[in-house]
Amino acid sequence: MKNVIVGQSGGPTSVINSSLLGVYKTAKDKGVNAVYGMVHGIKGLLDGNIINLSTQIKNDLDMDLLKRTPSSFLGSCRYKLPEIIGNEKTYEKIFFILNEYEISAFFYIGGNDSMDTIKKLSDYGEKIKSPVRFIGVPKTIDNDLAITDHTPGYGSAAKYIAATVKEIIRDGLVYDYPQVSIIEIMGRNAGWLTAAAALSRGEDCEGVDMIFLPEVVFSLEKFLNGVERLLQKNRSVVIAVSEGVKLSNGRYVCELLDHVEYTDAFGHKQLAGTARFLAGKVAEKFGVKTRAIELSSLQRCAAHVTSRIDVTEAFNVGGAAVKAAFEGHTGKVVTLKRVSEEPYMCVTELADVHYIANVEKKVPIEWIKSDGTYVKSELIRYIRPLIQAEIAPLWVNGLPRHLIKKDKYGE
């Protein structure tokens, strides 16, 4: 292979750059000439916004910094390629650019929306009998990708959530009067991230008292009854709730608040305010002190807390994508398969992108308690191995050091 190109798409994670490094380092180790990066994903490629990654990653220190740098190093986009039929010009342009840069393989690090890009490009490539190979590299804190056991990015977000929730639980117990804290966690339709709050419970922590996932219809009455029951026995009540919980009429709980909505290119609503709304209801009904805490973008960018398992797997899926391209695969996504539960062991495999693109994997209903207010031990056993071990930041002058993008000349 002469040259390859790699892009990052969709929301960032704390370890998405470890996957970028996995692609870069494996390609260079395998003798690829140039590893190009699309700046802001496929949209950047269409705009000719392309850099040679060797201008950015110059030595071992840069590699170790890149692995610890949150957000997408190359920049991201939420651009959806149009359908092939009727939009051939867009595809011709992409393949023209790939040809111009003598690209043999195209890697795209992203979630289920981004895998749509791999699907369309590999479909078009097959149609025109292009030799370019298209491989997807999985990434999303949401863990909602089909087929793969889990997605890189999820383990670190889960670790951050569980560690932070433990701290919030300790904080909530500081005073001697009743208090209800409601923590809002990301997850539009899938409750994987919110479920990670369950990991807080252990030998040294009371854990959260209730967990509400979007997989179960949310009942305000059941929620308030639960709070009432908990306030009778606990001084401090801590509840984890997914931003995406919905009422039986299909409306998001946060839509009951007045707030600005935002719809992105994929038609997703920006959800926020669920905790605030529920805290208001609790204060109104029980007259206790409440606190609404939104973990907000911290859960996807807090690279100062990452899981070493996750960082390693993120690197490995990037490397496995390069290996797959070398072996001649295209239209595939690297997946993770848990080959052993105890001890935890995972290997990479390949799946057809058509089974992954645009498909959302939710938390199985069997892993949620039947009253919808907590998760079952199966779910905790599934998540626990993914948050294991640490990778310390490189602290410089008191703060974690990051690698940031230089100009295209590396200056």
Next chain:
Amino acid sequence: MKNVIVGQSGGPTSVINSSLLGVYKTAKDKGVNAVYGMVHGIKGLLDGNIINLSTQIKNDLDMDLLKRTPSSFLGSCRYKLPEIIGNEKTYEKIFFILNEYEISAFFYIGGNDSMDTIKKLSDYGEKIKSPVRFIGVPKTIDNDLAITDHTPGYGSAAKYIAATVKEIIRDGLVYDYPQVSIIEIMGRNAGWLTAAAALSRGEDCEGVDMIFLPEVVFSLEKFLNGVERLLQKNRSVVIAVSEGVKLSNGRYVCELLDHVEYTDAFGHKQLAGTARFLAGKVAEKFGVKTRAIELSSLQRCAAHVTSRIDVTEAFNVGGAAVKAAFEGHTGKVVTLKRVSEEPYMCVTELADVHYIANVEKKVPIEWIKSDGTYVKSELIRYIRPLIQAEIAPLWVNGLPRHLIKKDKYGE
């Protein structure tokens, strides 16, 4: 000295338990028989809620865990002692209890509100010629205590804020469209914590674009003009704003939003919603994507990021309080004096509690840029040494391990 007693009061910090350990260990090392803890501060003492700390701290591992445990291990209160005149019964009761437990010295870890307790008790003690010594141990993330160079708790909160802000800045740059992120940071009247956002700027980070402290009257017009100017040159604009910023009419910015207010025993309003209000204004005026991020209680409980300087100084002020009591002092507060700028060196001193209780130290106006939109380098030079060096959590099964309170028998 036979026995001593220690309490924690006011809002917690990430290192308040390092001060508790400083008191405990120094007292034990000096041969004190029992170190008692008031559960939930002076209110717990009045209720007879007292434990022997040796039932809680049994070995070196417990000590190392205590140092890393956020929130007040003993529990806290926001109880203000009544004036002495006319309320002698309360004071008689306290001194009766102290006598019952054969207490020679009383240590109270807290901020300026809590130092009011030391002031009143030492005043009363002097009046009745009690031999009990009363010493205050400084603590507050707000850094608003008079006389002392800074307060233990501030450095770790500043480090957490600066590290998190760096990550939010990276996250904000991920897409190729304009975005304005507004980060709301604690600080009712003093901008010390918000100023820590300035530490984010450096070799590997663009830093925040504007900083608004409560020491300067907030002008919505100036704010929006600043955002407009920044949006002309930057894709992502990140602004740090104190929860306590006020308009020229004296109203808090967050009061412009509809929200529930809470007033604690000291008459403080609960402030929240400043970032949300400002983000709404920006979205309305410029039609760009906005994100309001409240660091909320995380900034005072995120013990997984602490400054080693801060942890050590927190321990030292606790130890110095015991030393002062042994030397016969009473009605004093341990303070920190910066004896050298470069290299940074701090020692403990003692100050009369009457100069500290109920006094708030604000950021000097000379350390804020004249247009009120950023801080000067003097302020950054003041904060930087306080966030230096790290103390890693003790990670167990993927999460930071804490020490939690056992019952009074240590079970």
